[in-house]
Amino acid sequence: MKTFPIGGIHPSDNKQYSKGAAIERFPLPKVVVIPLAQHIGAPAVACVAKGDKVLAGQVIGTAGGFVSSNIHSSVSGTVTAVDAKADAQGLMKPCVTIAVEGDEWVEGVDLSDTLIKNINLEAKDIVAKVTEMGIVGMGGATFPTHVKLSVPPGKKAECLIINAVECEPYLTADYRVMLEKGEELLVGARILAKAIGVDKIYIGVENNKPDAIAALKKLAATYVEIEVVPLKMRYPQGGEKQLIAAVTGRQVPSGGLPIDVGAVVQNVGTALAVYEAVMKNKPLVERVVTVTGSTLASPKNLLVRVGTPMSELIEYCGGLEGVGKVVAGGPMMGRAVSNIDAPVTKGTSGVLLIPTAESLRQKPDTCIRCAKCVEACPMGLEPYLLSKMSKKEMYDECESHNIADCIECGCCTFSCPAYLPLLDWLRIGKGEVMKRMRARAAAKK
Amino acid sequence: MSTQKLVISPAPHVHGSNDTRRMMGDVLIALLPALVVSVLAYGWQAFIVTAFSVACCVLTEWFIQKFMLKGPATLGNLSAVVTGVLLAFNLPANIPLGLIAIGAVVAIGIGKMTFGGLGKNPFNPALVGRVFLLIAFPVAMTTFPEAAGAVSGATPLAVAKEALKTGTPVSEVMQNIDLAAMSLGMKSGSLGEISALALLLGFVWLLVRRVISWHIPVVVLGTMALISGIAWVSAPEQYMSPLFHLLSGGAVLGAVFMATDYVTSPMTTKGAVIYAIGIGMITMFVRLWGAYPEGMSFAILIMNSVVPLLDKYIRPKRFGVVKSKK
Numbered sequence: 146m147k148t149f150p151i152g153g154i155h156p157s158d159n160k161q162y163s164k165g166a167a168i169e170r171f172p173l174p175k176v177v178v179i180p181l182a183q184h185i186g187a188p189a190v191a192c193v194a195k196g197d198k199v200l201a202g203q204v205i206g207t208a209g210g211f212v213s214s215n216i217h218s219s220v221s222g223t224v225t226a227v228d229a230k231a232d233a234q235g236l237m238k239p240c241v242t243i244a245v246e247g248d249e250w251v252e253g254v255d256l257s258d259t260l261i262k263n264i265n266l267e268a269k270d271i272v273a274k275v276t277e278m279g280i281v282g283m284g285g286a287t288f289p290t291h292v293k294l295s296v297p298p299g300k301k302a303e304c305l306i307i308n309a310v311e312c313e314p315y316l317t318a319d320y321r322v323m324l325e326k327g328e329e330l331l332v333g334a335r336i337l338a339k340a341i342g343v344d345k346i347y348i349g350v351e352n353n354k355p356d357a358i359a360a361l362k363k364l365a366a367t368y369v370e371i372e373v374v375p376l377k378m379r380y381p382q383g384g385e386k387q388l389i390a391a392v393t394g395r396q397v398p399s400g401g402l403p404i405d406v407g408a409v410v411q412n413v414g415t416a417l418a419v420y421e422a423v424m425k426n427k428p429l430v431e432r433v434v435t436v437t438g439s440t441l442a443s444p445k446n447l448l449v450r451v452g453t454p455m456s457e458l459i460e461y462c463g464g465l466e467g468v469g470k471v472v473a474g475g476p477m478m479g480r481a482v483s484n485i486d487a488p489v490t491k492g493t494s495g496v497l498l499i500p501t502a503e504s505l506r507q508k509p510d511t512c513i514r515c516a517k518c519v520e521a522c523p524m525g526l527e528p529y530l531l532s533k534m535s536k537k538e539m540y541d542e543c544e545s546h547n548i549a550d551c552i553e554c555g556c557c558t559f560s561c562p563a564y565l566p567l568l569d570w571l572r573i574g575k576g577e578v579m580k581r582m583r584a585r586a587a588a589k590k
Numbered sequence: 591m592s593t594q595k596l597v598i599s600p601a602p603h604v605h606g607s608n609d610t611r612r613m614m615g616d617v618l619i620a621l622l623p624a625l626v627v628s629v630l631a632y633g634w635q636a637f638i639v640t641a642f643s644v645a646c647c648v649l650t651e652w653f654i655q656k657f658m659l660k661g662p663a664t665l666g667n668l669s670a671v672v673t674g675v676l677l678a679f680n681l682p683a684n685i686p687l688g689l690i691a692i693g694a695v696v697a698i699g700i701g702k703m704t705f706g707g708l709g710k711n712p713f714n715p716a717l718v719g720r721v722f723l724l725i726a727f728p729v730a731m732t733t734f735p736e737a738a739g740a741v742s743g744a745t746p747l748a749v750a751k752e753a754l755k756t757g758t759p760v761s762e763v764m765q766n767i768d769l770a771a772m773s774l775g776m777k778s779g780s781l782g783e784i785s786a787l788a789l790l791l792g793f794v795w796l797l798v799r800r801v802i803s804w805h806i807p808v809v810v811l812g813t814m815a816l817i818s819g820i821a822w823v824s825a826p827e828q829y830m831s832p833l834f835h836l837l838s839g840g841a842v843l844g845a846v847f848m849a850t851d852y853v854t855s856p857m858t859t860k861g862a863v864i865y866a867i868g869i870g871m872i873t874m875f876v877r878l879w880g881a882y883p884e885g886m887s888f889a890i891l892i893m894n895s896v897v898p899l900l901d902k903y904i905r906p907k908r909f910g911v912v913k914s915k916k
Contacts, residue, residue, distance in 0.1 A: 151909050156604060314604065386909065399910040470597040476604040483598050503604075504597040510610055510667065511709045515852040517608070520803075525908035527857065547908065555602030562609045569600055 146352060148377040149387035150396070152523035154556045156314050156380055156477065158353055163437040163444040164317045168325055170448045171461065173245055177220050177452030178230050179205065181239045183490040184281040185288050186212035191241055197224045202251040202428050205241050208276070214289045215279035216241075219430035219450035221249040233455070233473050233487035234480065240488075243452070255425040260328050264336055264423075271340040271423055278422035279429050279491075283414030284308060284383065285474050287492035290415055294340045296404060303407030304345040305338045306392055307416055309361070310376065310383035312351060313475025316495045318433040319413040321446045323350070323357040326417055327364045331371060333420030334411075338370065341409050346371045347392045351378045380477060381554040385410045387523055399550050414494070429491055434458065438498030440467040449489050455496050456485040469504030472497040477555045510563035518557035518567055524550045528557035528567045535574030540581065543574040549582065551575050608800075614668035616799045620792030621675050621847065627775040627785040632683035632735055636781045642687055644674030646694030654703045669708050673697055676716035679782020679843060680887070681723070684735040689727055693719040713894045714854045717887050724887070734778040745779045746772060747839045747883040750830050759827040764834075772837045783843040786836070793846045802850045805859055806866045810845035811836055813870025821878060835877065844873070844886035854894045860907075861900035868893040 182188035189206030193199060199218040206216035222245045229237040250256065266274065276291040296302050307330075311319040322330060338346050348365070350358050352375050365371040374392050381387055386397045388410060395406040403410055411419075414432060421427040430451050437444040442463030449458065455473070459465060465485075472479040474494055482496075489496075518528040526547060534542045548571060557567040628636040651670040655663045665671075677697050681690065697719025705711040724731045734745060744752075746767055753763045771777070775785030783789075796802045814835055821829040835841065840848075849855065849869050856862045869889045876885020 151907060154606065156606070390909070396910045399908065401910070465594050468594070468596075470599075470603065472601075472603050477602045479601060479603065481596070481598045481600070481603065483596060485596070497603075499603055506599060507605065507609075510664070511707070513610055513669075513709045513852050514855075514857060515613070516857045519857050519906055522906070523909060525906045525911075527906060529857065546905075550908070550910070553601075559602050559604065559606050560608065562613055564605065564609065566600075568602070572600070 146375060146377040147391050148379050149382060149391045149523060151525050152521050152556060153379040153381065153387075154521050154559055155378070156559065158378070159314045159439075160317050160320070160353070162315065162439065162441070163435050163446055164320060166317075166321075166443075166445045168321045168433055168446045168448050171450070171453065171458065173220060173248060173450065174453045174457055175245055176225075177243050177245065177450060178454070178488045179216060179219060179241045179243065179452040180230075180232065180488065180490055181206045181216055181241065183216065183287060183451070183492060184214040185286065186210065186214070186292075188239060189213060189216040191227045191239065193224050193227065193241060195224055195226060198222070199224060199243060200249050200251045202254050202430060212289060212292055214281050215277065215428070217279055217428040217430050218243060219452050220245045222246040231484045231487060233482040233484055235483045253426045255427065260332070261424040262332055264332070264339055266423060268340050268342060271336055274423050275340070275419060278418075278427070280415065280418050280422055281429070281491050282412055283418060283432060283491060283494065284412035285478065285492050285494055287490075290411070290419065293409060293411070294337070296341055296409075300404045301407060302341040302343050302404060302409050304347060304393065304409075305334065305341060305343050306388060306408055306410045307334050307346065307348040308383055308385070308388055308410050308412045309348050309350045309357070310388060311354075311413070312378075312380045312383040313477055313479070313494075314380075315437050315497050316435045316475050317437070318435045318446055318494050320354055320357055322413050322417055322433055323354070324360055327360050329420045330413060330416050331361070331364055331368060332424065333416035333418070334371065335368065336419050336423050337409075337411050337416060343409075344370050348373045349376050349382070349388050349392045350374070351376050351382060353378045381523055381552070381556065384523065384552050384554055386552065399547065432489070432491060432493070434489055434493055435495035435497075436462045437495060438468065438500070440498055440500050451491060452488045454486045454488055455482065455493075458489070458496055459485060459498065465498070467500050468498045469501030470499040472499060477559070478553065506566070507564040509565045512563055512565060515562060517560040517562060521556040521560040523554060523556060524552060526550060528571060531574060532565065532567045532570035535570040535577075540574065540577050544578045544581070548575045548578050610667045610669070613801050614672050616796065616801045617672050617847070618668065618675065620795040620801075621679070621782070623788035623791045624679065624782045624785060624843070625675075627788040628679075628683070628781045631775050631784055632781060635735070636683045639681060639683055639685060639687075639690060639781060640675055640678040643678035643681070643690050643694055644671050646691045647671070647674035647677065647698050650695050650698040651703065654699060655707075659703075664708065667708065670698060673702070673715045676782075676847060677719045679847075680716060680720040680780050680840065682731065682734045683781040684733070685730055689723055689730055692726075693723045696722045709853055711853055712897070713891055714848055714851050717848060717891055721887050721891065734780075736778065745839065745883065746777050746834070747877065750834070750838075751877075751883040754828065754830075760830060761827065763830070767834070769833055769837060777838070779838075780840065780843075783840045786842040789842040789846055793842075796846070796850075803859070803862075805862050806850045806855060807845040809863050809866035810849055810870045810873075811841065813867050814841060814874050817871060817874040818878070829878065835874070839877070839884040840886040841873070844869070844890055848886070849890050849893075854897060856897050856900045856904070858901070858904050858906045861897075861904040864904070865893050865897065865900060868896065
């Protein structure tokens, strides 16, 4: 069975908590707080003011540049504030606050479940639609999708890869979408393929989801261009570079982009959002969020309107009893949340509750040179060495030892028997090196 | 608004089940079969030597950390216990306890703590202790008690070396050697090295628990087999067979437990293979043409000194630097 070539780890997948829970529509909250920056790139610019009445699906923030994204209201109601609110990490970010009144949508949005299969739009119209509807990568990185679909001149896309790996432990949102919205997902994938002009679609799924593989294979039988590729379970297979290598055998060159090997990768949630945007005229205003953890009474996969406070989801699934840490996303790459009243955004794939006993890190010991971190690194780096260099601020050495290749997957810290915070130091070193590389590039111009 | 206090830390938020103490514990478990064979062969004396060596190593480390460094003692990671067992395994079962104490102080004090303790020492501490004793007390270190089932008190390696030097043909030497019995531990030697089979059982445990990879042991023994094989094929009456070399002396103990010491072996697989080839070659050169009957300890210590160089120049295979097949 296929997998990526170097490194990787096998964390317990812990998907048992929520994998059986069918997607459930979360009740409308009373108030939503919609951040204007839910994507990588420039924040959107608010185009509503306090006191305005808005409908669900209405644009409330327009993209602040090419690498940016439109923001739509996820509810109908009255704008009560356009100001800075604390995000999940407690940083103040521009947001639009809306008091919910009823559930009225803008005209033209098709909220029915009727499946539409025929793709009538041309490539450039698809990209325009995706841009208009504010679609971003929903795997967590939230890169604006229309940018990824605009293949730069001189490059040629050869295949589309749907990232259905969901290699983060605990998360089951994509898994449930594959089981329950498989048809829509496949149509979404075909729309994406048409947008970039390729006739080959791979769907990479790990073999810990045999039912999803079987379901998608059955549905894909009617489309010759779609191939479901089962992958051997291994973290970080959902990393873009790892997934491309696992599926096609091609390695994105160091410092390069997926398009350099002819691949465009899109996540399951994104493909579904693209289907809804193009076929149903529905902007990205809600998403499936896995709310899970061993302490929860009833872990769930919830269809949540963007802007809903995470605390309401947690309350809905059983509350904070015995919880020491809340993570937005999965346990390997998700970010710890200090403000649980912060809203769900386009990139929130999960809300993970970690029991108090597992929340604190173990005390670091001394490096015994066991080389487990070198073995685990999927980029073929030497984390033990890079972390020491970074600690000593030897940034030139960090750069020559390719710290910029680090994908911050956390395999090194996970494997370290001495509990050393390897990735913490690598992040610091990588940040500094990237800053220097950008400064050099700017000076050249 | 919740007032519950939450922990904030960067990802990852989960950790593997592996830690230093567990890995050291696995090494100790892997050493158990060899200890059992040793007790069967030499009686409780073997156990006493091992226990005393462990006690001396642990005490030395504790004393240095507590009273000389005035810092916390880190005996909980079990590394001093492993050094103690490995030192004992490299000693004759009838060695005076006083010499063990000296060996332990040299191993832990000079071999390990001088450099900054666990993870910092360039040379395998147990071997530093052993080689110090071998050079300082050559007679005590090479006089072995008669093991149950063994033919003489001298090790097969020493017997063969002496005999071959005086021109005795291999076939005659082999009349007194039963390779099958040797592999079970019915021979003379340092207390932990006598049964290749028991040590290989430990090797399997280390592989199953993913404490070490197969590379270093297999390449060390493979290189030894290759060199002794070439010598043996070219002059079968002058050189002992590869099987004899693999089953005798510290070959398996060294390859599986000493050469694989994390701290003193390379960080990359490629580096580890080069290091292992070096150990196999030096061991065989000493055995075939050197003054000592056994060369494993020297080989490992010499290759330990090459490790920083290997780590500096041999880098792991990186992702995204191979030419993609277009």
